[in-house]
Amino acid sequence: MTQPRGFLYPRTATGDSSLIPAPPWLYSGDLLTIEYRTDPARVRELLPAPLEPAEEDPGAVALIWADWQSCAASREELLDPVRAQYKEAFAVVRCSYRGRTYSRCVYIWVDKDFAIARGIHQGYPKKLGSIHLTRPHPYGPAPRIEAGARFGATLAAADRRLAQAVVTLTGPAETNGFVNGHPMAHHRLMPSIEKGKGWALDELIESGAASFDGGVPWRGEADLELFEAPTEELARLEIHEPIGAYYRRVGVVWDGGTLLESSAKDES
Secondary structure (H helix, E strand, O other): OOOOOOOOOOEEEEOOOOOOOOOEEEEEEEEEEEEEOOHHHHHHHHOOOOOOOOOOOOOEEEEEEEEEEEEOOOOOOHHHHHEEEEEEEEEEEEEEEEEEEEEEEEEEEEEEHHHHHHHHHOOEEEOOOOEEEEOOOOOOOOOOOOOOOOEEEEEEEEEEEEEEEEEEEOOOOOOOOOOOOEEEEEEEEOOEEEEEEEEEEEEEEEEEOOOEEEEEEEEEEEEEOOOOOOEEEEOOOOOEEEEEEEEEEHHHEEEEEEEEEEOOOOOO
16 A cells, blocks of 8 residues: 655655655855854753753854755755745854754744744744845845945744844955854754653754855844844843854755754653
């Protein structure tokens, strides 16, 4: 008897309806990154055991806006752009696991369902949001990637604005920041279907880019604001001190991760 197919639900006879294809997943995108320092205790409260705060600069945060074009290995989505293009905004902190420094995404909003599905698999805590950022262009009024260029970015969810920023580029840089520069340490979680039985899936995993290339990073000066909302907590990572801002165009391939720990447990 034929079994349903598909990398993720819905699984069907052909597998064509699956929300996402199997990895590898390929990305081309523009990243606008703003780094700042917050109260380290606000970072610590987002790190479940066995993760610990990073030894150096434990209050460092990166808030990143990204405009992506993505596809699977066949690249067929590139000719059907509704399946390939999306935007996201996400907050990244650093943490330590067994003496090694990792990056960790603690909040993330995306504007397409397939991006949420990928997050379920990768351990990103994705929610739906409204994300916009200025796109560069060599003609007309859009900014070029050059000193003095100004880029705006906004993030909203459930009709509430959560963050807004303006970044003015000042010159080329060696990197596009340090907070999001490590392998990711994420949790893949799924509650048990039985009430009181805790987690059916509780995995700490490591993942990162299988390959990466990118253009010259540009540094900049940022004006960033965070806003309170009844169902979001990004503003708890309040801005205490700016670190820097960056703009970079990148290409990334993601092709799986590594299990660090599995600890599904009964929390009744």
